[in-house]
Amino acid sequence: MPTKTTEPDIHKERRKFLDRCxxxxxxxxxxxxxxxxxxxxxxxxxxxxxxxxxxxPLPLSGYHAGRDFILxxxxxxxxxxxxxxxxxxxxxxxxxxKRIIECxxxxxxxxxxxxxxxxxxxxxxxxxxxxxxxxNDGTIKNYVVTL
Ligand code: FES
Numbered sequence: 357m358p359t360k361t362t363e364p365d366i367h368k369e370r371r372k373f374l375d376r377c378x379x380x381x382x383x384x385x386x387x388x389x390x391x392x393x394x395x396x397x398x399x400x401x402x403x404x405x406x407x408x409x410x411x412x413p414l415p416l417s418g419y420h421a422g423r424d425f426i427l428x429x430x431x432x433x434x435x436x437x438x439x440x441x442x443x444x445x446x447x448x449x450x451x452x453x454k455r456i457i458e459c460x461x462x463x464x465x466x467x468x469x470x471x472x473x474x475x476x477x478x479x480x481x482x483x484x485x486x487x488x489x490x491x492n493d494g495t496i497k498n499y500v501v502t503l
Pocket of ligand 1: 441442443444445446459460461462463464475476477
């Protein structure tokens with residue numbers, strides 16, 4: 357009959373500790389492998405919305421070109437479009453005399469509402485939400501554009 361050997365307690369504790377380390381290392385390695393896989397499959401963590409406040413009234417031209425958007429307030433309902441060209445990402449500009457938005461890189465043209473008039477861009481400029489904040493007397497205090 358084989359004799360039963362018993363490990364001292366310190367060896368059992370060491371083994372438990374090493375087992376736990378191995379499990380945590382395996383979990384961390386799995387996460388490092390899963391994240392690139394999810395990115396490859398198209399999963400994106402949605403960015404937090406950014407709010408930009410534009411003080412009213414705007415100039416008589418009726419538009420405001422911010423760093424990331426162009427806000428138009430000369431219509432009954434204000435609206436804003438992104439300034440990032442949908443072709444390769446250059447910053448578009450509003451040409452007031454022609455009343456169009458144009459990209460300086462490859463001359464894509466868009467309507468004020470961001471619809472493509474002329475390529476190479478194929479997708480419209482994204483429309484951005486605009487909120488109107490009013491004063492107590494009912495006049496417009498400012499516009500808040502959500503990016
Ligand atoms: S980046 Fe705007 S047209 Fe190419």
